Amino acid sequence: MSVIDEVLQNNLKYADQFTLGHLPMPPARKLAVLACMDARLTVEQFLGLKTGDAHIIRNAGGIASEDALRSLIISHHLLGTQEFIIINHTDCGMLTFKDHELLGRLEKQSGTAFVAPVHFHAFSDVEENVRRQIQRVRSHPFIPKHIPVRGFVYDVTTGRLKEITEPAAAKLPTAARRSA
Amino acid sequence: MSVIDEVLQNNLKYADQFTLGHLPMPPARKLAVLACMDARLTVEQFLGLKTGDAHIIRNAGGIASEDALRSLIISHHLLGTQEFIIINHTDCGMLTFKDHELLGRLEKQSGTAFVAPVHFHAFSDVEENVRRQIQRVRSHPFIPKHIPVRGFVYDVTTGRLKEITEPAAAKLPTAARRSA
Numbered sequence: 001m002s003v004i005d006e007v008l009q010n011n012l013k014y015a016d017q018f019t020l021g022h023l024p025m026p027p028a029r030k031l032a033v034l035a036c037m038d039a040r041l042t043v044e045q046f047l048g049l050k051t052g053d054a055h056i057i058r059n060a061g062g063i064a065s066e067d068a069l070r071s072l073i074i075s076h077h078l079l080g081t082q083e084f085i086i087i088n089h090t091d092c093g094m095l096t097f098k099d100h101e102l103l104g105r106l107e108k109q110s111g112t113a114f115v116a117p118v119h120f121h122a123f124s125d126v127e128e129n130v131r132r133q134i135q136r137v138r139s140h141p142f143i144p145k146h147i148p149v150r151g152f153v154y155d156v157t158t159g160r161l162k163e164i165t166e167p168a169a170a171k172l173p174t175a176a177r178r179s180a
Numbered sequence: 181m182s183v184i185d186e187v188l189q190n191n192l193k194y195a196d197q198f199t200l201g202h203l204p205m206p207p208a209r210k211l212a213v214l215a216c217m218d219a220r221l222t223v224e225q226f227l228g229l230k231t232g233d234a235h236i237i238r239n240a241g242g243i244a245s246e247d248a249l250r251s252l253i254i255s256h257h258l259l260g261t262q263e264f265i266i267i268n269h270t271d272c273g274m275l276t277f278k279d280h281e282l283l284g285r286l287e288k289q290s291g292t293a294f295v296a297p298v299h300f301h302a303f304s305d306v307e308e309n310v311r312r313q314i315q316r317v318r319s320h321p322f323i324p325k326h327i328p329v330r331g332f333v334y335d336v337t338t339g340r341l342k343e344i345t346e347p348a349a350a351k352l353p354t355a356a357r358r359s360a
Binding site for chain 1: 182183184186187188189190191192193194195198200201202203205206207208209210211212217218219220222223224225226227228229230231232233234235236237238239240243245246247248249250251253254255257258259262263265271273274276277282285286289290291292295296297299300301320321322328330336337338339340341343
């Protein structure tokens with residue numbers, strides 16, 4: 001039996017016990033989460049979210065891609081979410097390769113010289129990556145400035161979230177910051 | 181207290197009970213799921229997936245966007261997943277608007293004449309939308325032909341998945357199909 005057939009069996013059991021058929025479309029907690037697709041992140045569980053509470057947007061890396069921005073814009077403007085959180089994590093697969101190496105390998109394997117996507121959004125520093133994604137969301141003209149956008153790194157060894165608050169500028173030496 | 185602060189409190193409790201710090205990066209069940217971000221879809225729960233089992237990719241509509249394809253390509257080529265499922269659902273927010281109306285409203289509100297995204301991927305027929313997304317994934321040159329790509333509509337009133345197997349051509353009148 002394929003894994004898909006196995007999860008379909010699981011779904012039949014889930015549906016037999018299902019009691020949540022009355023929930024409205026807009027998320028009850030007015031929250032949208034953008035997180036990595038990583039299998040070790042059971043996002044609703046580690047945030048204590050129940051069915052119906054929040055929009056969950058996930059992709060490789062937890063990137064504020066154009067598509068994630070599309071989802072966040074729809075989430076706020078059509079379905080009323082008022083707070084956004086972005087979650088990256090330790091030991092992410094996106095730290096293990098370089099975009100151009102992966103693209104070269106795929107082009108060679110497939111015999112296709114050019115095709116979208118050409119960017120895979122690999123990164124080398126997860127905290128810096130979170131800061132960049134926060135900036136991408138905050139600076140989008142379709143996302144109102146009053147919406148809190150906060151970013152975190154989830155530690156896959158402890159289950160704990162660490163907030164990324166330090167601005168990139170704080171990485172400068174103290175003297176440089178004082179004169180800035 | 182903001183909702184984000186509340187879920188951070190929940191996370192402290194989760195981390196206190198956490199025992200899964202040993203899981204490897206590649207998904208144990210070699211499965212990748214592409215689903216809608218809707219708050220009523222607790223994907224891992226309704227598929228009976230445990231922490232570490234599967235990549236979960238989610239966006240508004242469960243669309244095989246360029247970004248979702250990026251995630252699926254990384255999922256297979258770097259982290260070894262071998263089966264893909266696409267999940268849309270009944271009562272989806274994407275059935276409630278038209279792309280050009282939303283874009284017009286956002287441009288007016290923000291005073292911005294042009295910005296990405298310009299497409300929101302609203303749709304009017306959820307089963308047809310699932311078929312299109314299956315085709316988008318299956319036809320991508322970086323996704324090997326041997327990977328099963330199956331699509332479903334999740335019923336938010338029953339918790340049950342319905343497989344979408346009928347090809348679009350089967351919608352033609354019987355006579356037209358016979359002569360095709």
